[in-house]
Amino acid sequence: MSDTVDDVDLPYDEDEASQQEKIQALEERLEVLESQNEEMRDKLLDANAENNKYQQKLERLTHENKKLKQSPLFVATVQELTDEGVIIKQHGNNQEALTEVTEEMREDLGPDDRVAVNNSLSIVKTLSNETDVRARVMEVTESPEVSYEDIGGLEEQMQEVRETVEMPLEKPEMFDDVGIDPPSGVLLYGPPGTGKTMLAKAVANETNATFIKMAGSELVHKFIGEGAKLVRDLFDVAREHEPAVIFIDEIDAIAAKRTESKTSGDAEVQRTMMQLLSEMDGFEERGEIRIIAATNRFDMLDRAILRPGRFDRLIEVPKPDAEGREIIFKIHTRGMNVADDVEFGELAEDVEEASGADIKAICTEAGMFAIRDDRTEIRMEDFHSAWDKVQADSDETEDVSKTFA
Numbered sequence: 001m002s003d004t005v006d007d008v009d010l011p012y013d014e015d016e017a018s019q020q021e022k023i024q025a026l027e028e029r030l031e032v033l034e035s036q037n038e039e040m041r042d043k044l045l046d047a048n049a050e051n052n053k054y055q056q057k058l059e060r061l062t063h064e065n066k067k068l069k070q071s072p073l074f075v076a077t078v079q080e081l082t083d084e085g086v087i088i089k090q091h092g093n094n095q096e097a098l099t100e101v102t103e104e105m106r107e108d109l110g111p112d113d114r115v116a117v118n119n120s121l122s123i124v125k126t127l128s129n130e131t132d133v134r135a136r137v138m139e140v141t142e143s144p145e146v147s148y149e150d151i152g153g154l155e156e157q158m159q160e161v162r163e164t165v166e167m168p169l170e171k172p173e174m175f176d177d178v179g180i181d182p183p184s185g186v187l188l189y190g191p192p193g194t195g196k197t198m199l200a201k202a203v204a205n206e207t208n209a210t211f212i213k214m215a216g217s218e219l220v221h222k223f224i225g226e227g228a229k230l231v232r233d234l235f236d237v238a239r240e241h242e243p244a245v246i247f248i249d250e251i252d253a254i255a256a257k258r259t260e261s262k263t264s265g266d267a268e269v270q271r272t273m274m275q276l277l278s279e280m281d282g283f284e285e286r287g288e289i290r291i292i293a294a295t296n297r298f299d300m301l302d303r304a305i306l307r308p309g310r311f312d313r314l315i316e317v318p319k320p321d322a323e324g325r326e327i328i329f330k331i332h333t334r335g336m337n338v339a340d341d342v343e344f345g346e347l348a349e350d351v352e353e354a355s356g357a358d359i360k361a362i363c364t365e366a367g368m369f370a371i372r373d374d375r376t377e378i379r380m381e382d383f384h385s386a387w388d389k390v391q392a393d394s395d396e397t398e399d400v401s402k403t404f405a
């Protein structure tokens with residue numbers, strides 16, 4: 001493009017064009033240039049808008065990036081508010097530290113409050129109350145209402161649970177006299193709804209022990225030190241309630257085989273499991289506390305937890321066979337008004353893949369079918385319709401969980 005007027009390529013012949021022709025040619029050129037200018041301005045506006053969009057995206061990504069790079073937060077408990085600052089105690093390592101806080105934050109803080117702190121131990125936010133967390137994740141029952149008679153088809157398993165959990169609680173001296181250590185922990189494994197929780201509850205009931213249940217998934221927390229702290233709490237609560245049976249359901253959530261990825265989440269889960277193992281290793285001081293864990297995913301477990309002194313007694317709890325199913329039908333219809341012609345043996349054959357939990361559901365549903373039909377007596381056909389419904393419901397749940405997987 002030309003820089004000066006002298007260089008401009010004129011739209012007419014300087015020597016031949018008349019004044020009129022020159023003016024007209026220049027006007028036409030001006031018009032073209034104006035429309036080109038307009039076009040360029042539009043493009044510039046578009047480009048600016050686009051630029052803005054990219055700028056925003058860049059900001060968002062930079063923010064995300066920063067968040068990802070940020071180190072995780074730690075959990076601590078406020079010990080004391082002093083003139084020099086706030087004394088906090090970190091969970092996990094139990095170290096105390098003095099940290100400064102803003103005046104506004106100081107007003108919201110009190111001793112025993114749980115707070116999240118960053119790497120430099122500055123308080124980032126306050127957390128919900130610890131007792132709330134404990135209550136949410138721990139189920140403590142003084143005497144669960146399940147007895148051995150409520151469990152069907154698990155004779156062998158029941159026998160083994162009694163030997164490994166009941167005997168050491170009731171007759172610890174026998175182990176001393178014989179000179180062997182009782183098994184440390186019992187691991188129940190098998191498909192969902194087969195009676196693992198029931199077995200643990202029944203043994204607690206029969207030994208007058210407090211039943212303390214915690215789900216492994218509840219131990220997986222986003223704050224460093226939180227899972228390990230809850231494990232310590234779990235054993236503290238058990239010590240306060242001796243004799244006690246600790247039941248850790250879904251143990252696979254904290255004791256799965258190590259994956260390749262080394263994210264901080266994995267490390268936290270690992271720490272929680274280590275805490276559990278170290279509590280179990282302190283067996284001598286554990287007194288009248290027995291530990292039972294359960295999983296549906298035995299294949300996923302880290303073998304480290306199965307070593308001697310840890311969960312060293314494995315008990316498989318399978319789906320019931322026909323005989324077991326018949327017993328479970330009888331257990332769950334004990335209080336029900338069942339017609340004389342109902343054949344539990346036949347029903348047990350019909351519901352081949354049913355678990356104990358399925359059979360309980362079938363019995364309740366069969367009752368519902370009778371009510372819908374305005375009857376107070378439950379017939380064979382009600383049980384059959386109920387089995388169809390239970391199967392259809394579980395297919396539906398499976399479809400839903402597949403959709404959301």
Ligand SMILES: Nc1ncnc2c1ncn2[C@@H]1O[C@H](COP(=O)(O)OP(=O)(O)OP(=O)(O)O)[C@@H](O)[C@H]1O
Nearest residue numbers: 150151152192193194195196197198328356357360
């Ligand atoms: N063997 C059984 N005898 C009688 N009832 C059973 C049996 N198994 C399961 N049930 C019924 O199913 C319900 C659920 O069983 P339970 O919670 O013990 O199963 P689970 O094996 O712990 O399942 P999950 O692995 O899903 O936690 C029980 O409350 C009980 O009503």
